[in-house]
Amino acid sequence: MKKEAKTYLKNAIQANGFAIDVINMMIGISVIVMAIIALSSEESDLYLFPVIFILGAIMTCLNAVKMMKHNKLFGIFFMIFTVVLVCACIFSFLVLF
Numbered sequence: 001m002k003k004e005a006k007t008y009l010k011n012a013i014q015a016n017g018f019a020i021d022v023i024n025m026m027i028g029i030s031v032i033v034m035a036i037i038a039l040s041s042e043e044s045d046l047y048l049f050p051v052i053f054i055l056g057a058i059m060t061c062l063n064a065v066k067m068m069k070h071n072k073l074f075g076i077f078f079m080i081f082t083v084v085l086v087c088a089c090i091f092s093f094l095v096l097f
Contacts, residue, residue: 020066027059046096053089057082 031052038048064078 017066020062024059024062027055031055031059050089050093050096053085053092057085057089060085 034048034052034055038045038052060078060082064075064082067078068075
């Protein structure tokens with residue numbers, strides 16, 4: 001049983017989308033933490049919103065790259081949403097400064 005588990009884990013790590021999934025998970029956790037801080041605190045932490053938007057854009061872009069391999073239409077939708085998030089980042093940055 002241990003050998004089968006090691007083989008499964010080794011194959012999962014070597015899969016193409018595994019690194020993208022791990023990066024997405026780390027970015028997602030950081031976005032959640034920053035959103036909680038930004039929404040629960042005073043006006044001093046409003047600078048976190050452009051960072052949250054740009055991290056969301058990075059996550060969406062990584063998903064677009066991953067989806068382009070399987071379904072080009074969904075990859076294009078992800079890229080369009082990435083552009084929307086970058087625009088939201090620029091807009092929130094301009095509003096703050």
